Amino acid sequence: MIIILKKELRLNIKAFLVWSIVVGGLGMACILLYSSMQGTMKDMADAFSNMGAFSDAFGMSTLSIATIEGYFATEVGVLHSLGGGMFAAILSIAILSKEEEGHTGEFLYSLPVSRNMVVAAKSLGVVILLVMFTALCGCLYALGFTFLGETIPVREFLIFLAGQLLLDLEIAGICLAISAISGKNRIGLGLGITLLLYMYDIIGRVVPSLKEYLFLGPYSYANASVIFSDGDISVGAYVMAACVLVAAVAFTFTYYDKRDLAS
Amino acid sequence: MDNVIEISNLTKNYGKNRGVIDVSMNVKRGDIFGFIGPNGAGKSTTIRSMLGFLKYDSGSIKILGMDSVKDHxxxxxxxxxxxxxxxxYGSMRVSEVIRYAADIRKKDCRAEAEKLCERLKVDVNKRIKELSYGNRKKVSIVCAMQHRPKLFIFDEPTGGLDPLIQKHFFDLITEYVEEGATCILSTHVLSEVNKYCRSAAIMREGRLTMLESPKIDDEEFLKYYEE
Structure with missing residues (x-):
């Protein structure tokens, strides 16, 4: 298992570095821009907080973008949650199917290793890469705060990163299940799922009748604006995330072990 | 002589499409077993069922006395x-692929792999994506042989190999079989069956027929491929 895990980490290290540096680096750049925008931010914050549904959707009705916390939550929060979700989807949706798409399955599965072991090793590889992605991005954001001489709101910052990691794991779990079914890489589908889940959260915050169903989507508990404004995150959202993750992983193991592998 | 492979009433369908129907065959220890038949006849389906890539509908497969499902x-x-x-994996070097296969087998195959690479003229420093079809086949042979298995399964092994490497390949098979291994050779090349196989079977439209002798002439061989 360790050998397959090491190979997966090695094969995906470039993608990990590119996504971490791009998302984390952009986030840090965004934070650094705060000082140059601080002067004009007050009027902008007032305008943004009075835009009705738009302000609700992006959390600007509860959080002022004139403060570093508000600025981080509305700008970097969106960037990270979308970037991280996309990275998780791209990484996970091809993790099993690439063996059939690239015709390497006949080599791998002719070696004395069970399919469950392969799924376990590859899944663990995805988890490790997502943890490293979150940690590296978190370090870059913290570096941004330090450069600006601003105090990091540690509690909210850690809850935000933990929420992002859970969001990425949930999307990765869904995409892993799709990868187990499909013999082809479905990167477009993975990205589509991420965007759809994000849009679901945005729409849910605008449409009053949908608000009570926000917990169904992973972006509800990972919403930086809610976290940084000390808003309540429904426990149901975490329970839902755990259920989806467990169901997706259980399905992957069960289904992949029973299906025919394409040559 | 005991059986290394025992297949009984194997049936595998792909939805509504035919795979193999009621296939039964035994392969004895020390045999070089020729497996011939037209494209789509079911040879690869039989082999892939033996290896656990496909989940068959009915029947049983025993390899080296072990159940192909339980003892996969x-x-x-x-x-x-x-x-x-x-x-x-295209980005890996040949040496890394060979070592990867050995590592998963938890075996130190370095000496055997080195010997095989030398005889088959495999450049271990090249990346897989730089290799031609024939050179990839040579890497595949090394991966299949380096752990000195008891059973070899080759699916159309000589395509893309030059005549000298083909000769080395069959020399290696002969050596391993003399040491007690068994070999299944799925092929379309009559000369390979005639020269190396000790028994043979033909597959047509999903059904298997054992041949009395693997020594067959061109006309008889081509008849197997006719509708």
Missing amino acids: VSILKEVGYMPSEAWF
């Missing part, structure tokens, strides 16, 4: 398989 991983420890299309 134990069987693969004793099998060296070379698929008809030899694909590996």
Whole structure:
């Protein structure tokens, strides 16, 4: 298992570095821009907080973008949650199917290793890469705060990163299940799922009748604006995330072990 | 002589499409077993069922006395398989692929792999994506042989190999078989069956027929491929 895990980490290290540096680096750049925008931010914050549904959707009705916390939550929060979700989807949706798409399955599965072991090793590889992605991005954001001489709101910052990691794991779990079914890489589908889940959260915050169903989507508990404004995150959202993750992983193991592998 | 492979009433369908129907065959220890038949006849389906890539509908497969479903991983420890299309991870070097296969087998195969690479003229420093089809096949042969398995399964192994490497390949098979291994050779090349196989079977439209002798002439061989 360790050998397959090491190979997966090695094969995906470039993608990990590119996504971490791009998302984390952009986030840090965004934070650094705060000082140059601080002067004009007050009027902008007032305008943004009075835009009705738009302000609700992006959390600007509860959080002022004139403060570093508000600025981080509305700008970097969106960037990270979308970037991280996309990275998780791209990484996970091809993790099993690439063996059939690239015709390497006949080599791998002719070696004395069970399919469950392969799924376990590859899944663990995805988890490790997502943890490293979150940690590296978190370090870059913290570096941004330090450069600006601003105090990091540690509690909210850690809850935000933990929420992002859970969001990425949930999307990765869904995409892993799709990868187990499909013999082809479905990167477009993975990205589509991420965007759809994000849009679901945005729409849910605008449409009053949908608000009570926000917990169904992973972006509800990972919403930086809610976290940084000390808003309540429904426990149901975490329970839902755990259920989806467990169901997706259980399905992957069960289904992949029973299906025919394409040559 | 005991049976290394025992297949009984194997049936596999792909939805409504035919795979193999009621296939039964035995392969004895020390045999080089020729497996011939037209494209789509079911040879690869039989082989892929033996290796656990496909979940068959009914029947049973025993390899080296072990059940192909329950003892899947134990069987693969004793099998060296070379698929008809030899694909590996493009960014890896040949040496890394060979070592990767050995590491998963938890065996130190360095000496045997070195010997095989020398005889088959494999450049271990090249990346897989730089290799031609024939050179990828040579890497596949090394991966199938380096752990000195008890059973070799080769699916159209000589396509893309030059005549000298083909000769070295069959020399190696002969040597391993003399030391007690068994070999299944799925092929379309009559001369390979005639020269090397000790028994043979033909597959047509999903059904298997054992041949009385693998020594067959061109006309008889081509008849098997006619509708």
